[in-house]
Amino acid sequence: MIDITTLKKYDASGMYKIYDKWPEIAKSSYESNxxxxxxxxxxxxxxxxxxxxxxxxDLFSAILxxxxxxxxxxxxxxxxxxxxxxxxxxxxxxxxxxxxxxQILNSANNLNCSTIAFSSGGKIKNYCEENxxxxxxxxxxxxxxxxxxxxVYSALRVLESIIPIHKNDVLESIQKMNLISKNISSxxxxxxxxxxxxxxxxxxxxxxxxxxxxxxxxxxxxNSLQENSKSHAFIEDIIESCHNGIxxxxxxxxxxxxxxxxxxxxxxxxERWTIIKEYFQSHGIEYKEVFSxxxxxxxxxxxxxxxxxxxxxxxxxxxxxxxxxVKSIEFIKNKxxxx
Numbered sequence: 001m002i003d004i005t006t007l008k009k010y011d012a013s014g015m016y017k018i019y020d021k022w023p024e025i026a027k028s029s030y031e032s033n034x035x036x037x038x039x040x041x042x043x044x045x046x047x048x049x050x051x052x053x054x055x056x057x058d059l060f061s062a063i064l065x066x067x068x069x070x071x072x073x074x075x076x077x078x079x080x081x082x083x084x085x086x087x088x089x090x091x092x093x094x095x096x097x098x099x100x101x102x103q104i105l106n107s108a109n110n111l112n113c114s115t116i117a118f119s120s121g122g123k124i125k126n127y128c129e130e131n132x133x134x135x136x137x138x139x140x141x142x143x144x145x146x147x148x149x150x151x152v153y154s155a156l157r158v159l160e161s162i163i164p165i166h167k168n169d170v171l172e173s174i175q176k177m178n179l180i181s182k183n184i185s186s187x188x189x190x191x192x193x194x195x196x197x198x199x200x201x202x203x204x205x206x207x208x209x210x211x212x213x214x215x216x217x218x219x220x221x222x223n224s225l226q227e228n229s230k231s232h233a234f235i236e237d238i239i240e241s242c243h244n245g246i247x248x249x250x251x252x253x254x255x256x257x258x259x260x261x262x263x264x265x266x267x268x269x270x271e272r273w274t275i276i277k278e279y280f281q282s283h284g285i286e287y288k289e290v291f292s293x294x295x296x297x298x299x300x301x302x303x304x305x306x307x308x309x310x311x312x313x314x315x316x317x318x319x320x321x322x323x324x325x326v327k328s329i330e331f332i333k334n335k336x337x338x339x
Contacts, residue, residue, distance in 0.1 A: 001196065002317050003189055010317045013324045015228075018146040019313065020185045022306060023177040025141065029153035030170055034136060038161045039114045042088045045162070048074040048104040049092040051329075052144030055223065056092055056151055058216035059301050060163065065213070067164055077103045079111070087113040088162070094144040094151060096122020099336060109133060116158070118151060143324065145227060148220075148305070169296035176299045177306055184310045195310035201256075201288055202315055205231070208258040209238040209276070211269045214292060217304035218260055224312035228323035231315065238272050246276070249285060257287040260304070263294045 007016060018025075045064065047057025057073040064071045072080055077100050079089070089108040093101040096119035105124060108115045109131050117128050120140040128135035138154045141147045156163065156170055182188065184195040191197065206225065210218035218235040225233040234255070236245050257280060261273055280287050290307070292300040316323040 001189060001191065002314065004186060007186055007189070007317055010320060010322055011313065011324070012322060013142065015142055015146055015323050016186045016310075016313055018142045019306070019310060020181070020187065022149045023174055023181055026149045026153045026174050026177060026302075029138070029150040030157050030174070032154060032157060034154055034157045036158055036160045037116060037134060039088055041086055042069075042114065042162060044070040044072070044082060044084070044087040046072045046074055046079065046083070046087060046089045046108075047092070048079075048089060048101055050075055050098050050100050051223065051227075052146075052148055053092040053094050053098065053101065053151070055145075055148060055216065055220050055305075056155065057090075058219050059152060059298075059305075060090075060155070062213060062216045062301060063163060063165055063297055065297075074104060076100055079104060079107050083108070083111050083113055085113060087111075089113055089115045090118070090155075090159075091115065091124070092118045092151065092155075093122065093124050094118075094120055094138075094140050094147050096120055096124045098124075102127065105133070118155060118158075120147075145224060145309070148309075149302070152302070165296070165298060169298055172295050173299040173302045176293055176295060176303050180293075180303055180306060184307060195307055196314045198288070198290075198307075198311045199314035199318055202231075202311075204254045204256040206233045206258050207255040208233070208235045208260055209241060210235060210260040211238055211262055211265050213265075213297065214260055214262055214300065214304065217292075217301050217308065220305045221258075221260075221308040221311075224309050225315065227326055227329075228309075228312035229315040229319060230321055231319075238269065238276070242272055242276070246279070249279075249283065257285065259287055259289045260292075261289060262292045262300065 047060055049057055054075045061071045061073050091101050091105045116134045117124050118136045118138050136158055138151050208218050222233040222235050225231045293303050313323050
């Protein structure tokens, strides 16, 4: 098992220290003096953002999925043609300088729809001030991906009149983060640490199967392994994969299946889990199961994301890699600037 000295050696900038404080950061962000907004007749919400900022939109889309609200996530340059005066565009760029998100913000401003922007400053802050756009400053902790939790809980506070989630559910999610933190944080670098055990289990390329309701956690798992561990990872919807992806297992593969199961998955989804496990067992394919907690969809997703982000950090350390640098992303950004 890795120890704290090894963790500090490879995670030289201390990303893990921010994760150790996630429950505390979530609580202080939700209790901050950010003013909530009330925008009246909104029937379409668009969450725009890339990378760690885009993951915020994935989570809120899941929260809103069982409401009558039309929700879109935009990870790119263009708004959908359905934007009108009843649309709210929520643009998030933790750095404040994301090219795609700035263009979305500009398009939203030209269309005169309701707009809110979240960032830690940068060009987005300047643009909002110059164009009288509702702007919310949220600090960055270490990196965009490590700042996920303070942006989520700040947004929950700002959007509480729009997002149909009870305060008790928000407090429950923070409580559940506190509980699992005792198991998965750097204060428990032992065999009982479930995130650390999962990281040691990864010896090939993970392929995560997920139910639709937990898609946000699956996307985040893939992104965090790619950024922190510099490792490939893939994800597939469990229902859809039973119509195509399952056939690929008829050949040997370096992929390792991960089954992300919800405590209260739809009955037909539970049936698929049973069948696919029977298939893997009968073909000698090793797989890993991860179960969501009980409680609200916010509690389920935030605790899963917390769990998997630690996995990605620990896997980086096991691989003797620094989880912080993302040189390939910087290469692309610099090329875009040069243009």
